[in-house]
Amino acid sequence: MLEIRNLHADAGGKPVLKGLHLRVRAGEVHALMGPNGSGKSTLAHVLAGRDGVTVTTGEVLYDGRDLLPMSPEERARAGIFLGFQYPVEIPGVGNSYFLKSSLNALRRHRGLPELDAQEFLQILREKARLLRMDESLLGRPVNEGFSGGEKKRNEILQMAVLEPRLAILDETDSGLDIDALRVVADGINHLRSNDRSFLLITHFPRLLEHVTPDQVHVLSDGRLVRSGGLELARELEQKGYSWIEGGAGGSP
Amino acid sequence: MSDTDRRALEDLTRRDYPYGFETPVEEDRIPPGLDEDVLRRLSAKKGEPGWLLQWRLEAYRRWRTMPEPRWARVSYPPIDYQALSYYAAPRMNPRPRSLDEVDPEILRTYDRLGVPLAERGILSGVAVDAVFDSVSVATTFKEQLRRRGILFCSFSEAVREYPDLVRRWLGTVVPPGDNFFAALNSAVFSDGSFCYVPRGVRCPMELSTYFRINARDTGQFERTLIVAEEGASVSYLEGCTAPRRDENQLHAAVVELVALEEATIKYSTVQNWYPGDREGRGGIFNFVTKRGLCRGARSRIIWTQVETGSAITWKYPGCILQGEGSSGEFYSVAVTNHRQQADTGTKMIHLGRDTRSTIVSKGISAGRGQNTYRGLVLVAPGAANARSYAQCDSLLLGDECGAHTFPHLDVRNPTARVEHEASTSRIGPDQLFYCRQRGLSNEDAVQLIVNGFCRRVFRELPMEFAVEAQKLLSVSLEGSVG
Numbered sequence: 001m002l003e004i005r006n007l008h009a010d011a012g013g014k015p016v017l018k019g020l021h022l023r024v025r026a027g028e029v030h031a032l033m034g035p036n037g038s039g040k041s042t043l044a045h046v047l048a049g050r051d052g053v054t055v056t057t058g059e060v061l062y063d064g065r066d067l068l069p070m071s072p073e074e075r076a077r078a079g080i081f082l083g084f085q086y087p088v089e090i091p092g093v094g095n096s097y098f099l100k101s102s103l104n105a106l107r108r109h110r111g112l113p114e115l116d117a118q119e120f121l122q123i124l125r126e127k128a129r130l131l132r133m134d135e136s137l138l139g140r141p142v143n144e145g146f147s148g149g150e151k152k153r154n155e156i157l158q159m160a161v162l163e164p165r166l167a168i169l170d171e172t173d174s175g176l177d178i179d180a181l182r183v184v185a186d187g188i189n190h191l192r193s194n195d196r197s198f199l200l201i202t203h204f205p206r207l208l209e210h211v212t213p214d215q216v217h218v219l220s221d222g223r224l225v226r227s228g229g230l231e232l233a234r235e236l237e238q239k240g241y242s243w244i245e246g247g248a249g250g251s252p
Numbered sequence: 253m254s255d256t257d258r259r260a261l262e263d264l265t266r267r268d269y270p271y272g273f274e275t276p277v278e279e280d281r282i283p284p285g286l287d288e289d290v291l292r293r294l295s296a297k298k299g300e301p302g303w304l305l306q307w308r309l310e311a312y313r314r315w316r317t318m319p320e321p322r323w324a325r326v327s328y329p330p331i332d333y334q335a336l337s338y339y340a341a342p343r344m345n346p347r348p349r350s351l352d353e354v355d356p357e358i359l360r361t362y363d364r365l366g367v368p369l370a371e372r373g374i375l376s377g378v379a380v381d382a383v384f385d386s387v388s389v390a391t392t393f394k395e396q397l398r399r400r401g402i403l404f405c406s407f408s409e410a411v412r413e414y415p416d417l418v419r420r421w422l423g424t425v426v427p428p429g430d431n432f433f434a435a436l437n438s439a440v441f442s443d444g445s446f447c448y449v450p451r452g453v454r455c456p457m458e459l460s461t462y463f464r465i466n467a468r469d470t471g472q473f474e475r476t477l478i479v480a481e482e483g484a485s486v487s488y489l490e491g492c493t494a495p496r497r498d499e500n501q502l503h504a505a506v507v508e509l510v511a512l513e514e515a516t517i518k519y520s521t522v523q524n525w526y527p528g529d530r531e532g533r534g535g536i537f538n539f540v541t542k543r544g545l546c547r548g549a550r551s552r553i554i555w556t557q558v559e560t561g562s563a564i565t566w567k568y569p570g571c572i573l574q575g576e577g578s579s580g581e582f583y584s585v586a587v588t589n590h591r592q593q594a595d596t597g598t599k600m601i602h603l604g605r606d607t608r609s610t611i612v613s614k615g616i617s618a619g620r621g622q623n624t625y626r627g628l629v630l631v632a633p634g635a636a637n638a639r640s641y642a643q644c645d646s647l648l649l650g651d652e653c654g655a656h657t658f659p660h661l662d663v664r665n666p667t668a669r670v671e672h673e674a675s676t677s678r679i680g681p682d683q684l685f686y687c688r689q690r691g692l693s694n695e696d697a698v699q700l701i702v703n704g705f706c707r708r709v710f711r712e713l714p715m716e717f718a719v720e721a722q723k724l725l726s727v728s729l730e731g732s733v734g
Contacts, residue, residue, distance in 0.1 A: 092704030102690035
């Protein structure tokens with residue numbers, strides 16, 4: 001589904017990713033961990049096509065297609081979803097209206113008929129119930145006045161409605177209390193399927209206790225320095241990142 | 253370049269103003285120039301009574317002594333008032349009794365503009381007075397309204413049919429000497445709409461006037477007067493378009509509203525005069541005086557405007573809150589793209605006790621547009637317990653445009669409470685990226701964000717027009733974001 005080869009990228013004029021390789025097959029859940037500044041969010045931005053991040057070397061294939069020349073909306077329409085670390089407020093635009101415009105943009109692209117307000121509302125209500133989201137959030141403007149936890153849950157709701165093929169969740173778990181964390185984890189688990197892949201970017205192994213990843217990777221200074229299973233995440237929790245960074249650097 | 257190429261190019265550059273076509277009709281016009289003799293000819297053409305000619309002449313003499321205002325934050329070359337023609341009307345049956353007698357070319361024009369002159373079809377719940385250059389060419393649903401005692405007709409017809417009403421109210425809210433452009437209008441106004449809703453009657457349908465400038469080298473000077481008697485209510489909407497031309501054309505209108513005790517008048521404007529091209533060539537100079545008088549206790553006047561057109565917009569629809577407990581509201585979206593300039597806002601004059609005013613202004617600047625909010629809230633000594641709330645927000649698209657806010661608060665009663673909030677923001681790259689990551693195109697994202705910004709105002713428009721206004725906004729801002 002996703003293949004990243006020798007990726008080098010600059011953010012803000014500085015090299016951040018320095019030769020990253022990663023392969024995610026359909027149906028797999030990969031966790032990407034690493035200390036601040038290791039390049040996790042930059043990778044998410046490269047994959048979603050954000051301005052300000054420049055790929056200098058390497059390639060990214062999505063379903064065998066070269067991803068890098070595609071615009072952000074083309075990538076979204078091709079099934080890539082980014083759960084934002086800091087979801088953006090759009091004053092005056094109703095949350096459900098926004099999501100309906102979004103879903104219909106994707107449907108149009110896929111040659112499906114657009115949903116009318118009623119059909120859409122039915123889907124939205126069902127997903128909101130599944131994620132135990134308060135329906136009052138659906139009518140409010142996008143993320144405006146939402147608490148941190150509400151914003152993150154709203155990202156998961158959007159993901160549930162848009163049903164992407166590759167979901168990249170950028171620290172969706174940070175700043176959540178245990179209940180909200182469980183909602184996010186349930187949302188991910190609910191969407192797991194053979195043809196949908198996840199890249200979970202996280203600081204903490206907490207989320208991974210609820211969503212069992214197929215692989216855990218540790219990113220340090222723009223490269224993957226370790227890969228393993230859940231036990232790697234547990235080890236990180238005990239020993240901290242300095243253990244890895246030290247290991248990678250070759251001195252204790 | 254081949255003809256086909258040229259046509260394709262023309263289509264492309266014209267696309268952003270779809271109403272820029274011209275109607276080939278033969279017009280009867282008074283040659284350019286302005287003096288008392290022109291006013292006499294104009295008045296004679298319209299078969300006006302002597303008092304109205306006198307009124308015009310007095311206004312004209314007043315106008316000649318007045319300097320053109322220069323305080324607005326707009327710049328334009330001097331207007332040669334002697335180079336304009338003050339009357340142009342399609343040569344036709346001067347008083348058509350039915351649509352069958354209206355020039356088919358003109359009917360086609362309104363059809364192309366999407367204005368329903370047939371009393372059926374999609375917008376059949378809207379009565380329309382269609383003003384073409386200096387005259388009203390048709391008014392629909394007159395008879396149905398008449399049966400409820402509602403008078404809705406062109407201003408000229410009102411002068412003929414209801415002279416007492418016109419004479420009683422004309423100039424009571426905007427006196428002829430009010431300002432330079434109002435004085436000019438009072439001297440030369442040619443047509444417009446008149447509406448009278450009797451005591452206790454709620455008008456069952458939306459009333460509207462559609463203003464179309466067609467003739468070259470003319471100005472349009474219409475006058476609208478709406479009177480709602482005790483307990484009456486009416487919702488009125490005006491729309492405006494003009495052909496695409498390289499010369500500027502002048503539009504100087506006056507609108508007067510009178511609301512008696514417990515009456516409500518809702519006046520909505522979707523102004524889409526030709527804005528000029530990208531380089532600022534052509535476009536309408538729109539200098540308009542609009543004012544409502546809340547004369548009776550607990551009366552209410554609501555102004556809603558969506559100003560997307562015109563090269564220059566200069567207008568401050570206001571309310572004189574005279575009746576106790578009366579309220580005035582002003583909701584505005586003003587867009588300036590390319591080289592457009594707008595200086596617009598409101599005046600809320602609190603005279604009576606317990607009066608309320610609400611101001612919500614949304615200015616959007618793009619290209620090299622300059623957008624100014626200018627507002628006055630005056631609380632007179634007698635306006636005990638007055639309340640006023642104003643919110644003025646500006647949105648900038650791009651970095652060559654400007655937004656300016658000049659709120660004037662003049663509070664002379666210690667029990668008044670006056671609030672003013674203002675903000676300036678940009679459409680951020682974060683917002684755009686968020687929308688695009690969800691599959692929306694850049695243009696759709698801008699439209700969505702701008703519509704969200706304007707939502708508080710669009711909510712005040714009648715349903716059908718709210719949809720129109722959103723579309724209009726997207727056309728006006730086409731190509732404004734990279």
